[in-house]
Structure formats: C-alpha cells, structure tokens
Amino acid sequence: MVTSVVEGTASARAEQSEAATTAMAPAVVAPPDPSQGGWRYAAAGKRDLRLDLLRGFAVFAMVVDHIGGASWLHFLSGGNRFFVSAAEVFVFISGLMVGLIYTERARRDGFRPSATKLLKRAWTLYALAVWLALATAFAAALFDLPRGVILGQDPARFIFEVLTLQRTFYLVDVMLFYAFAMLVAPMALGVVLRGGWWFVAFCSVALWGMYQRWPAALQLPWAIADNPVFNFAAWQILFFGGMLLGSWRGTRERSTVVVHRPVSRFLRELALPAFAAALGALIFVHLTNGRIFAPYIAESDTGVWLDRWFDKSALPFPRLLACLIVFGFLWSLVSRCWRPLHRGLGWFLVPLGQGALYAYAAHLFVIIALQIAILQI
Secondary structure, X not given: OEEEEOOOOHHHHHHHHHHHHOOOOOOOOOOOXXXXXXXXXXOOOOOOHHHHHXXXXXXXXXXXXXXXXXXXXXXXXXXXOOOOOHHXXXXXXXXXXXXXXXXXXXXXXXXXXXXXXXXXXXXXXXXXXXXXXXXXHHHHHHOOOHHHHHHHHOHHHHHHHHHOOOEOOOOOHHHHHHHHHHHHHHHHHHHHHOXXXXXXXXXXXHHHHHHHHOOOOOOOOOOOEOOXXXXXXXXXXXXXXXXXXXXXXHHHHHOOEEEEHHHHHHHHHHHHHHHHHHHHHHHHHHHOOXXXXXXXXXXXXXXXXXXXXXXXXXXXXXXXXXXXXXXXXXXXXXXXXXXXXHHHHHHHHHHHHHOHHHHHHHHHHHHHHHHHHHHHO
C-alpha cells in the first residue's frame, strides 16, 4: 500500500524561516499538539522544536564542559573527552537551519535578499566574536587572570589583531568559525539554487580531505592565533553538510513523495535501537581506551591511536562517523520520545536553543566570574 507523505507545506516553512532568523532571543515555546497520541513528535507550531531542543542541549553541554571540574553532568556532555563534543552538534544544526531557512526564502523572495540576510548575519557574528574576544580579554587582564597576560603584553597589537581576525580569545573561536561559514554560505546557496548541490558537496569533501593530508598548508582563511580547534577547512564539512541536508529536506517537503508505509514504519522503528547500539559501542571503546583494537594496530598504546583518529581539530573520518551516530541517536530519541523529553526538559532547553548565541556569550562571562571568585578564595 502506498501513500503520499508530505511533512510540511512551503508556506509553513517560509513562515518558520522568518521566525527562526529574526532574532537570537528566545521565542515562545509551543506545546505539543494534544490531539496527537503517543510520545512521538507532532508539529504544533511554525518551528521544528526538535532542532531548538537539540541546539539547546548542545549549548548546555558546552557550558558544562567549559566550566571545568569533575561533574556527573559529564556523563551527558562527554566532558569534552568523548569521541564527539557538543560543538559538532551545534555547528551541524546551525548549517542545517541555514539550509532549511534560506533555501526556501531564496526560492520565495529571490537570491539577492537571502544572500543579503546571510551577509548581515555574518557581520553580526563577526561583531559578536570581536566584542567577546576584547571584553573577556580585558576582564581577564583587569583581574590578573592567567589568560589576561596576552593583552597586557601589547594591548594595541592585540586589539588590532582581533579586529582584523588574526587572533581570537579563549572559547570565542567557535563564533569566529561560525562567522566565516556564514560569509561563505551565500555562494553555496547560489550554487544549490542552480541545482549544483553536488558541486558544493564535492568542494566541501575535497577541502576536508586535503586538510587531512596537508593541515599546515590549509590554514583557512589564514592562520589565526589562539584558534587551535576550529580549523575552517576541516569543520566546514559539518556546516555545509548540514546546509545541504536542510536544503534537501525543504525541497522534499514541497514535493509529493510516494513510499511504502510498512517499510517507512519499519525503518523509523529501527532507527533508535540501531543508533543506540552504535552509540553503546562507541561508549565501550571510549571507556576501555580502545583495547579491543590492540591486536590490530602497531602502537602498543591504543590511546595514541584513538587520539589520532578522533582528533577534534582535524575531524578525521572516524570522528565524522561518530558524529553521525551521536546526532542520529539524538534525533531519533527526540522524535520518538518527544512528549516526556519536552515535558521534562523543554522548558529549559528549547528557549536555550532559540537564544543559543546569547546564552553562549553569557556563559563566557560566567566563566570569568568563577575564575575571579576562585582567585579570591
């Protein structure tokens, strides 16, 4: 038996795009539709709240990891020591939302208005990255924190390098990467609108692959001081991969797709246990330091092997595969168990995801305040 499956309408998606990009401030959280039975997610508003909840979780996990100190919350966040961190989830969802929002907007209003909005967004992110770097550096220098020494050595040079994007500051590097990604996004959007999604995918994968071979030669757009993790050539694959997926999903929602209902239901039911089993395998390898691979590798210390193949700064293939598993698990979990998750955590995570940039910026000053408090003890 076949049936047409249309997950949303173009007009609803267009309205969603307006609501999703008008501000970084939290929006009103819509409750699940009470008319729908079961635990599964059922759209009840103009936004896909699953993305908001997952981005809120990513911000929460980054805050937990950055605050420092042993915590039982590291069981949820990974403590920045697992094979995947919250940053990958945040960057991927950011690209996914760009694809969902701006592809539909460009088809509705034209390419130029959408490209202009993307460039304005890039400018906002640049201003935020510069302001955060300068503000946190000055606060660190003012209260004699260790990282404030960089500013104290040559304030004029530090300010100039931050303004010209030659330097960033502690934990501001992800904002700088985000600004660069949004600056390139209009070019990718223009190619996608002309049916060249495959060209964007090829360029993204090729750039990522070349970085794996020649990392020193691919410091794009140039070498940036105090930016050890978010190398653009490597990390762009998550952003533009998400962007392509978002643009494809928007196109699929506007078309009529005929599927076999039993097959679709079977795959949907299989997704969560399959991703859960794969995630369990990753956790096992992490907890045992990869001892299961000892007979198959030359190094006697399997930890060295794991550090190389799951390097956060380079994002080699094993780490990308781990990203796929973790995001697939999280997406399947919130889709299937939306009601209890929304009731228990939605009040906190959904607004946090809708105001993600403000929340991330605020937590940097919380970290400064905690460091100052520790020095006074």
